[in-house]
Amino acid sequence: MALHKxxxxxxxxxxxxxxxxxxxxxxxxxxxxxxxFEEQYARVRMTDDGEWEITLVDMDATTSQSAExxxx
Numbered sequence: 001m002a003l004h005k006x007x008x009x010x011x012x013x014x015x016x017x018x019x020x021x022x023x024x025x026x027x028x029x030x031x032x033x034x035x036x037f038e039e040q041y042a043r044v045r046m047t048d049d050g051e052w053e054i055t056l057v058d059m060d061a062t063t064s065q066s067a068e069x070x071x072x
Contacts, residue, residue, distance in 0.1 A: 026056070 009015045023029035043055040
């Protein structure tokens with residue numbers, strides 16, 4: 001299982017990195033590791049103690065696609 005460090009972004013938020021390989025599998029990054037979309041939004045929701053769900057959101061549509069990042 002890969003470990004990812006939380007990073008403080010500002011006074012009220014923290015960030016977590018997502019491996020480029022996982023983003024490639026979702027079609028969000030190219031082979032060089034560049035993101036394919038200028039802006040990509042995700043909804044992050046705590047589902048249980050220590051468990052989170054990440055859902056990619058299409059801001060141009062009314063539906064969203066659930067994306068489960070692969071577990072190591």
